[in-house]
Amino acid sequence: MDKNKLKTIVEKSNNIVFFGGAGVSTESNIPDFRSSSGLYTTSKNRKYPPEYMLSHTFFKNHTEEFFEFYKGEMIHINAKPNKAHMALAELEKREKLKAIITQNIDGLHQRAGSKNVLELHGSVYRNYCTKCNKFFDLDYILNSSAVPICHKCGEIIKPDVVLYEEGLDMDTINKTIEYISNADVLIIGGTSLSVYPAAGLVEYYRGDKLVLINKSETQYDSKACLSFQQNIGEVLGSII
Template structure:
């Protein structure tokens, strides 16, 4: 059963505008970070936007001449589509979900720094790009898996993202001839139980939960934040979310800019 959030909403009257308004919010975030000792960050696709990785839902889908049909992005990354139309699945997967040249942006770098300071205890991410680890973060719970891990469905041999990108059509295991599947949670598939339990454990122990770069519409991942029972709930997202009214602090701006400035000022 989900726990209830017990976050007193802090009402702050701002009389500034523009940059002054954003600076005041960032200063408030910096103060929260200074006073916190067990921070967890829960992030979504917006965290990687500055790394030029768009949300796959922004795709217009794919028209398949072979199948004579147009499919939505959600259909294209479903387990059913993967099983029935593997060639079309991997075409979309390689074009829209793997970005081999992407590098960590200021949000990833700032969070890694916060972990090094001993403040940030865990990152719970819905992203599959591996940029948090590339930036130096150690304790990362990848709810939806990672494009950097791929395994043969028969012999379980490991393959990296480069192998998938170079494969013509459906990637085939060089050892046994089985199909190589990305360790990415597709629609219709369940989340990894160990990852879920790890994320729940981290969130439930946190004194501050920062939610960033996500509109909180993808379940069951978004539901994990309901396990938070700490002091400070912070929302950083360009648009409003369903949890805004429960937060101590809401900042509607680019998360890479906000996090980098807040942590740099500590």
């Protein structure tokens, strides 16, 4: 019944915004962070905690170890878009979905065909020299030795992803706030909404059609008009 209600809400709206977290990509076999099978659990036997290994300090002070962890755990070149990614791309194609706001860095929304994707935490597909800002693609990073070096000026290349201790891009934040504030329908999926500042962006939604899709409860469940504790691909795939 709830899926039918969601389908009706979607059919009646041409101003939908989607806000997604790690759970959107778990169905593409990309691990999340905090679940029992997530990265923070499976990486506990490493010399350093994974949270520290994904920090700006670790990148600066242990660069070679950072890239060993980053290449091995954060890049998933064989992952393919799942039903959730495809459904959202279709909704955008039908001019119903105005924007996707994602905390993921895997680029799967774009690979599914979505155009207007706001990446709060950046992307593994973008990399830049820390001195001259020259751009490098993902292949350059993967094919580099221990630490990727700019062939123009000889400095270290950094992935364009937001590490711990780094701030979010304000232009992306401002666009996110604008889309959420003006949305008729806000669909949130694959996130527990427990990590700030990203989770706080939901507070900007002014409408009455908040839809939550997550395997566990969130602090916003009581504010939602619909809440699903199911696979996001199954739910979104059913409304297309």
